[in-house]
Amino acid sequence: MASFQTAERHSALVTTDNVLHQRHMIAYHSASQSIGGYVLEVGCGEGYGMELLAPKATKYLAVDKFPTHINPQLPDFKKITFRQMNVPPFDGLDDNLFDYIVSFQVIEHIEDDEFFVRELYRVLKPGGKLILTTPNIQMSLTRNPWHVREYTPTQLKNLVAGIFNQVELKGVFGNAKVMEYYEANKKSVRKFTRLDIFNLQYRLPRRFLQIPYDILNRMNRQKLHKSNTSLSSDVGLIDYFLAEANEQCLDLFIIAQKKNN
Numbered sequence: 001m002a003s004f005q006t007a008e009r010h011s012a013l014v015t016t017d018n019v020l021h022q023r024h025m026i027a028y029h030s031a032s033q034s035i036g037g038y039v040l041e042v043g044c045g046e047g048y049g050m051e052l053l054a055p056k057a058t059k060y061l062a063v064d065k066f067p068t069h070i071n072p073q074l075p076d077f078k079k080i081t082f083r084q085m086n087v088p089p090f091d092g093l094d095d096n097l098f099d100y101i102v103s104f105q106v107i108e109h110i111e112d113d114e115f116f117v118r119e120l121y122r123v124l125k126p127g128g129k130l131i132l133t134t135p136n137i138q139m140s141l142t143r144n145p146w147h148v149r150e151y152t153p154t155q156l157k158n159l160v161a162g163i164f165n166q167v168e169l170k171g172v173f174g175n176a177k178v179m180e181y182y183e184a185n186k187k188s189v190r191k192f193t194r195l196d197i198f199n200l201q202y203r204l205p206r207r208f209l210q211i212p213y214d215i216l217n218r219m220n221r222q223k224l225h226k227s228n229t230s231l232s233s234d235v236g237l238i239d240y241f242l243a244e245a246n247e248q249c250l251d252l253f254i255i256a257q258k259k260n261n
Helices: 015-031 050-056 113-123 153-161 176-193 206-227 229-234
Strands: 038-042 059-064 080-084 098-104 124-135 166-174 240-244 251-257
Touching: 015 050, 015 098, 015 124, 015 166, 015 176, 015 206, 015 229, 015 240, 015 251, 038 050, 050 059, 098 113, 113 124, 113 153, 124 153, 153 166, 153 251, 166 176, 176 206, 176 229, 206 229
Parallel strands: 038 059, 038 098, 059 080, 098 124
Antiparallel strands: 124 251, 166 240, 166 251
16 A cells, blocks of 8 residues: 555645644654754655754655655755665664664554664664654554554653663643544544454454554544534644653653763
């Protein structure tokens, strides 16, 4: 299935994706406050975060398993290189290469997550930093069959801290407007999942569930938008914030630093 067809990929141009899109953009906005030098983005998707991050970099390498068109109208277009690859490993990338790595909503798709984190560590320069996000499983409303796994705050921190020297764990939270949408979404999702009397969402292999999940996910977003258009349309970046992670954060936000030699 092409990348743009799945509900895992979202777009600022799709109104029903707005709440999810803004939730993901807070990670880019926060990272843009600190990054610099040679930057690697792992899992760049449609490239919507480059406009925020590339101006802060001296060079910018974006990688994704699917082809990505880099908008030549971006003001820092000449800084950006795209490379299509499946990771891990990071084939062709030298040790100690990048000042910063950003990887948002990727690790949950990786079979060998420890190897993935070790590869991120390998290609970072000494003193370099990784900024990584992933969903908080304790706030997930159902199984996502596109994800190999999801993490609790403790699980993610332990994984990264087993490889990196300094690890800070934050969480992405939403204000009352975001949480009103979340509760409406939870109620709507339960109408679907209560039909799963045999608990097949957890018993069947992921690949059998991906297409049905994707169709229902899109239908649900459209239903939520139709029932409260102003809420789903009006949520913006300002409605999300970072704070110390806990069980109620929507996403986990890791900042990890590689030890200086």
